[in-house]
Amino acid sequence: MRALHRRGLRLLTWLLPPALGALAVLEALSDPGFRPTPAHLVVVAAWIPAGLALARWRPAAGAAVVAGFYPVGIVLDIPGPGGTGLIATLLAVGWAGFAEPVRRSRLGLVVAMVVYAASDTVREGFSWMNVFFSLIFVVAWWSGVLVQRERQRSRTLVELAAALDAQREAVARAAVAGERTRIAREIHDAVAHSVSVMTLQIGGLRRQLHDVLETRETEREVMLGLERLGRQSVDELRALVGIMRDAGTTEPAAPAPSLSRAEELVADVRAAGLSVGLEVEGSPGELHRALDVSAYRVLQEALTNVLRHAPGSHADVTIRYAPDAVTIEVIDEGGGAVQPSGTDRVGGNGLIGMRERTAMFGGTLRAGPRDEGGFAVTARFPIARRWQ
Known part of the structure; x- marks a missing residue:
């Protein structure tokens, strides 16, 4: 609308x-x-x-x-x-x-x-x-002002939604980093310490039994092996703690969702077992951050739907950049072990979310089964410019 x-x-x-x-x-x-x-x-x-x-x-x-x-x-x-x-x-x-x-x-x-x-x-x-x-002119003027304010309010809500999306990802990354740091601390303070103490005790016991073990070569080799394995385990645990601490504190922030990362997204989907082709038409220009995030999420959700509803099929992704709009098209061939009816797929919550994301920018979303089989999703995002 x-x-x-x-x-x-x-x-x-x-x-x-x-x-x-x-x-x-x-x-x-x-x-x-x-x-x-x-x-x-x-x-x-x-x-x-x-x-x-x-x-x-x-x-x-x-x-x-x-x-x-x-x-x-x-x-x-x-x-x-x-x-x-x-x-x-x-x-x-x-x-x-x-x-x-x-x-x-x-x-x-x-x-x-x-x-x-x-x-x-x-x-x-x-x-x-x-x-x-x-005074009837005042009514006409005020109607235009109200529509303008509603448009500005919608833009603000879209930008807030994008900011919240980014903040949610940042919080999730921080939570993962905090959990890694906590696990590293537990490994260092509990497991590594206990193994270190056990290794020291084995070494002390070996030295106390030195005279006995001189005549018992087999038992002496077992004691030396336990001591050597303990020291090696302590070294490995300390290395693991260092890796986890580094991952929890110096890991670079994940790139922001963007259509410029479409190839990475398609590669991840291919790794999950879906055959996907990607074609980019036109020259990518600078997009508004909120629109770029929403377009990426629509592409992500469309590919997720193919993975969920048509595993084993082939999907073609086309991204078209035009001076006035960006269009994303995802077409799958259908088939696969789990292939719901077109009605089931059209009514999914994922498609509802995609419709809401496109509608926020005055865009359109067409989704439905194809006559030749499979399913097609086409999302068009108008590029915001001054209305003339």
Whole structure:
């Protein structure tokens, strides 16, 4: 839904200017009290689309230009397309509230309200209805501001989710390091100490029985072997303690999840017994950290699902980098010992999580069985840019 909404907004910014221009001309021609000249029709057909086109790049300025249709209409005596002008101004003011900072878009709102109220007063005479009716622009502007705030809040939640994900991994690594250090300490303080004491006692016993063992060669060799084995065990235990302490204190942090590590992920899955092919199309660019993490997690979950539901099959992974989006496609051939129905796989919790990760960025996820057998997962992440 969010991706559809985003594409719809972009489409509207392209289609609305010519559509409202045509609607304004149609309204002018259908007004029985207005007989427009060709020059008037040119103004009607061009002014509103020009203002809306400007609003794509300068929303607040575009709203002011669209509202300027009213004084231009008074000068040229064009009373016909007033309804279209009102609709266009409302849309432009709402877009300004959505696409511009509040302070700048508020300026566009005030200009539109003043221009509308002043123009209506010049044409019809002063009336408080002119003032109150212009307040409808506030509703349009505030709706745009609310949508903008919701979008910013969603971005913040996505970044927090990525930060929590990274923090969770850091805590897990710290817990593993702490457990290694604890085990190393226990080995050193308990096991190594006990074996060391036992070895010393065997050596002391051998020296006390030196005269006896001189005539008993077999028993003497056994005692020497036990003493030698004890010392060797102590050395090995100390080496093991050193390794575990080093692993617990100086182990480098694991790399952050990223699509740049897709080859490592595929290699791990191959090591687990799944035949996987990887193809990367396009040139990888710099991705937003939160989006990069989510895309990696989607790929990871998709491959995990293949391992879980279609072991022994073959999977193809395709990562496509485009200027406006990153697409991840995982297709498996099906088969294997455990192959659930398509309905079971579509309803899994893993796929729900993947849908949530793509939806956070206005992306889409398609997952389902293929006609030729197997299962396909396609996730598309739009690359965040300023909406124009």
